[in-house]
Amino acid sequence: MKFLADVNIESVIVKYLRSSGYDVRWIMEDDPFLTDEEILLISFNEKRVLLTNDKDFGELVFKENKNIFSVILLRIEQNDIELKINIIENILSNYKDKIEDKFIVANRNKIRFINF
Numbered sequence: 001m002k003f004l005a006d007v008n009i010e011s012v013i014v015k016y017l018r019s020s021g022y023d024v025r026w027i028m029e030d031d032p033f034l035t036d037e038e039i040l041l042i043s044f045n046e047k048r049v050l051l052t053n054d055k056d057f058g059e060l061v062f063k064e065n066k067n068i069f070s071v072i073l074l075r076i077e078q079n080d081i082e083l084k085i086n087i088i089e090n091i092l093s094n095y096k097d098k099i100e101d102k103f104i105v106a107n108r109n110k111i112r113f114i115n116f
Contacts, residue, residue: 001096004043006052007032012081013051013088036060044069049099051088053078061103061116068116070100075107083108 002023005014009026017024025048027034034042036056043050049070050057057073060066072091076084087106091099095111103114 001092001099002046002048004039004046004048004050006039006050006054007034008053009051010078010081010084013084016085017088037066040066040068043071058103058105068103070102070104072099072104072106075105087111 003017003025005017005024005026005028007027011028014024014026025042025046027039036054037060039050040057040060042048044067047069049072050068051072051074053074053076055073055075057071061068061071072088074084074087076087091104091106091111095113098113101115103116105112105114
């Protein structure tokens with residue numbers, strides 16, 4: 001599985017995913033000034049799961065019907081990196097086969113899988 005980590009994803013999370021053997025392209029390393037539309041296009045073209053803290057991607061997907069491969073939106077307080085990693089681990093361990101073609105919203109209490 002390949003990931004595209006948005007510019008707002010913490011470096012600790014990128015390092016965690018890479019150390020776990022995942023192919024992670026991080027926008028902060030590529031070009032932190034890419035637009036959300038450009039980020040979605042990279043995710044779609046490279047078949048990478050977009051990992052983000054930015055809820056604006058929901059509007060692009062559901063209101064503007066932008067093509068995506070898959071999105072995991074983390075709705076967690078910025079400072080709670082440990083919880084974010086735990087949620088990502090949970091998704092990858094228990095729902096790996098349900099990630100593709102989904103918009104996933106994860107918060108402290110639940111994980112929602114939305115078809116688009």
